[in-house]
Amino acid sequence: MKAPRNKRLMGKRNPRRNRQRFGGFFLFILVGIFLLFVFRFSYIVVSGHANDENLTKKASALYQSSSVLRAKRGTIYDASGTPIAEDTTTYSIYAVLDKNYTGINDKKLYVTDKAKVAKVLSQYLPLDRATILRRLNPANSKTFQVEFGTAGSGLSLTIKQAIEKADLKGVYFTETPARLYPNGIFASHQIGLANAKTTTTANTTTSNLKGIMGLEKTLNSTLTGTNGVKKVEKDSYGYQLPNTKAKEKAAKNGKDVYLTLDSRLQTYLETLMSSVQTKYQPEQLNAVLMNPKTGQILAASQRPTFNPETGSGLGNFWRDTLVGDAYEPGSVMKAFTLAAAIDSGKYQPNSTYQSGQVTVGGTTVHDWNNTGWGTIPLSKAFPLSSNVGFVHIEETMGKDKWLSYLNKFQFMSKTKSLLSGEVSGSIQYEHTSDQAVTSFGQGINVTMMQMMQGFSAIANDGKEMQPQIVSKVTDPATGKTTKYKPKQVATPIKKSTAKQVLAAMEDVTYKDYGTGGAYKIPGYKIATKTGTAQISNANGGGYMTGDSNYIFSVVGMAPASNPKYVLYITMKQPQKMTDPATEILAQIFNPLMKRALDYDAGTTATESKATMPNVTGQSVSAATAALKKQNLTTVQIGTGNTVVQQMPLANEVILDDQRALILTNGAMTMPDVTGWSKSDVLKLAELTGKKITIKGTGYATKQSLAAKGLLNSAQSITVTLSKP
Template sequence: MSRLQPSTAQPGSRRKAAGPSARRRMLLVVGILGLASAGLVARAFDLQVVRKQFYQDQGDARFLRVMPIAVSRGTIFDRNGEPLAVSTPMVSISCVPSEVLDNADRIPALAQALGTNTDDLKSYLEQRADRDFAYLRRQMSPDAAQAVLALGVPGVNGQREYKRYYPSGEVTAHVLGFTNIDDHGQEGLELAFDNWLAGKPGAKRVIRDRMGRIVEDVEQVHAPQPGQNLTLSIDRRIQFLAYSELKKQLQDLDADSGEMVVLDIRTGEILAMVSLPTYNPNVVTGSAPAARRNRTVTDVVEPGSTMKPFTMAAGLSSGKYTPTSPLVDTGNGHWMFMGKDIRDVESGGNGLLTPTGVLTKSSNIGAAKISLSLDTGFVYDTYRAFGFGESTGSGFPGESAGFLRPGRSWRPIEKATMAYGYGLNVTPLQLAVAYATLADGGMMHSPTFIKGGGEAGKQVVSPTIARELVDMLETVTAPGGSATRAQIPNYIVAGKTGTAHLAAGGGYAKNNYNSLFAGIVPATDPRLVGVVVVNNPKKNAYYGGVVSAPIFPLVMTGALRLLDIPPDNIGRWYVGGPLQAGGGLAGTAPPQNTQDDQSAVEAVEP
């Protein structure tokens, strides 16, 4: 066929061979878009209806946080309702370190508001850049914290906390102790009653934005339970008297330390407890650990002559002795026993003494001879009955039990020296409890720091013997006794001085002493016991009758007045014994010991 010959093909056959028409292409596109739209609708329905809760929970999990609800620690009051420890609201500043670093230009202003150095703050943040939380400053005052938060630095937040404040400062420091930055008790009664005072923090769920700010409180997980209040037996007024008078005496005598305890003998309630040196519990940082130790319960001393009434208690209880007989020969003040010279300080000796005279003149020889005449087990049991060698049960953290060796191990020389206070150790609180037992007719009460917390006591010696001993101790503060400086105008005082060499290097230091006084007032109807210990006075004097006894009336005069305890010695002074009235008008100074206090008050040889 000629190439010029017309084709016989139909006119539409070439268009069919060229592919789908525009209309078909349009339908295809519309179909695809329709399918995609349907898929999107289905996916949206799945996300927003079918699995809505799942994705909402996932989103919340990224911004939902459980935050603690700070709770106030219980207030500690003294026996009269005066606050001794309170919790004040504070604000702690925290941050998300990476958020703050992302706004580095804001760091200088933040550092200034926090009271820190810009470089130090930046370094601190960089070290914690991978964390979601870091404290910038703990326990700022609300005003100072608000100044920080007002800067609006991304990632910086505030959280309420509480800080403990002690209005009486160092005066009650050793009794109360202190809390740490998380408001947990660390020492003293804050530690002993931490569970009672602390309460239980609450918790709540909150939603935070990407800058860490709380934008919504979702729910309370559990409610906070505030700490319970605590009312102590301590009388803040008597505590201050004891603190100020003891502190002054320590300064005047350049003493290392000192302690004083005041007890209500009928209940065992502790009205005052002071230990020096002390510290400020509001600013614990930087204080010496030794200054934070409550020496009245943790430290022990050899009691010296303050032990003699309990040796005498054994003598009277045995039936071999009465307050006036038999006579004890103390000779010329020197008695060689098992190679040891047991001495009395009285120049020329005391000769024959009644058991009462042994206490009045504080005769080491007399006490030793009485003890040696008794069964060893009986003497040991008597000491134990008065609480020596075991804890008082006060519950104070770190309380020492003192030291008293079992009687079966005593050698005769140890039995003799323990009679006048060497070879055993006691705490000032133990000594106060023992004297309170004598004062309350032989009834021992466990000491307590809680008002109304006293328990029924136990009878450890007969009321008759206890009364006899108190009467015998009245002569110690009368003229001729070793503690005339403990007298209180218009009140009869019973008590005993003590002076003991300090232990050192396996023996005793020659010129270092502990000076003690334990007193009962009013002696005819006992209400209060006070024990004073001055450790290592280095100026002017060291005898208990000169160093510790004078503190007793300065404190107890105020305590008697504050507690409205009536006088029992109006218009007279003791001069010879518990039944003999002497001269002197009410409120006038008592007759003074005419003997030299430094040479006649008591024996101190170990």
């Protein structure tokens, strides 16, 4: 029993052997760790990865600088090659206040002289010196930097360079790609908008322009280019390594788009539309001028509208109402009913009927004057715009035949004119009464462009042309051009039918009982059709009542014998209907159609019209002299000596009674608006960004903020108008 115990005691008394065992075990652990380290190191060297991270890329990023070469977005041009929308760069200003922001040798990179900064910036921003000083002295002393809101953003290169010349410490700029719309209000909803969209990757932040409405949106992929990249090898201090070359992949610019719009006619249309909008205040106002031979849109506009250069007026109204709103067109639809009846051989012009009212399918239809004109031939139904007469025409033609012609004219189908947000329209055609009222434009919903497409068949010998606003696309890199050729979409009626409808439309203008006498233009024969459409109640309970609760319209074709132009105008619910609807619409129709016809005849050389010169960036004295040469009245807004904004914008047509407003650097001041029209006061509000309440009608007689008062200090401004 003692031998084993002695053996254990011997083991404990042999420390050398224990140390050898422990040393061997420890050596084994060290070798294992070493082999593991060698294996791990070899893996990292071979694979370039550690902990799921690419070490090669990380090391490269430390010694390689990569910058984006931004591609230029394509330019949108009018028919003559004048830019409508083009790329530019704007700048936003900010000031660094943190005193820890220093450079090499502790160079101060923050604002050191706040008084000087405030003085200089007040000369170029629409902020006074006191407001800027408050921004430079924030309540939180730990604020790193401050910005200046909208007043300090969207600055032009001219303003940026002027501020930089003052050598202000701690004042910096950020650069943002922007879209320049030099014409201001110019088919704004049709052209659309492109805004900067910022994307961030692991190494870079890039801002690119993206179309968000109108043609800028539908043609975004065409207009958008592909960014390039420039890579440079650098040392730990950020300098390019010697004997290395920058690697560059060039940017590919977007393609340029040319439209069919004629700037001369488009600008004139905008002026006429604004005048009617200001005077009569309709809920909506639309107009389109088209060449029916090609379908090319020469001018198009809508109200409400907005200025894409300033964003003024945009609000929440983003719809292009020329394609995005479906409405009941009213009596202008009778042109298509008459065409269908003639073309199908069902028109009996010498048949007589009792006008005034007729009951069909349990519904009583009245003529627009309620009493009618007694017993008259169907040939008078069109120039008199008799609803009862067209119910008889539809009944004679038959519901199936009439519906087939509506489909032939491509109603209830999109025109695919490239304008954004287009709807198809609809028809209510189940009951006999529904079928009857479509003959005079109720119970069917159409778009402006569908109507224009249909009108082209009447004006173009029965050949219906797709509305076209894009003429060609050009790739500036290759010079390759893709042309958009005129496209005939249907032949709904015969040539002889079209001629008969045109003759009937002449009667509307020139017969003493016709409804279109207001649209006569001396020296030209005009074929017209007027319309007054009821508006459905929002709750679906019948139609609205009241003298102004209609969609008033006119379509005209000229010259009537062989139309080169079709002009269609609609006006919804004028709030101040102080004149008959035909006289209101004539204020747009007659001058625009005459100008188009005069251009075609080459008789406009003697016309005199003033255009707004570009005075932005000029001194006040130079700008005033330039405007005086154009016989324009200059109104200065601001205490500075340099023009930073102007209204109207450069190249806009100026009517004789318009004022030219120039906003200067320095504090914004209120001008004396005595004698100003409502339109002028609205321009002042748009230019300054201030809310101005207008009371009364006529011309300005009172203003709540005195002339030369600071606009920035005024919470609200009221201008009172009075009739002379």
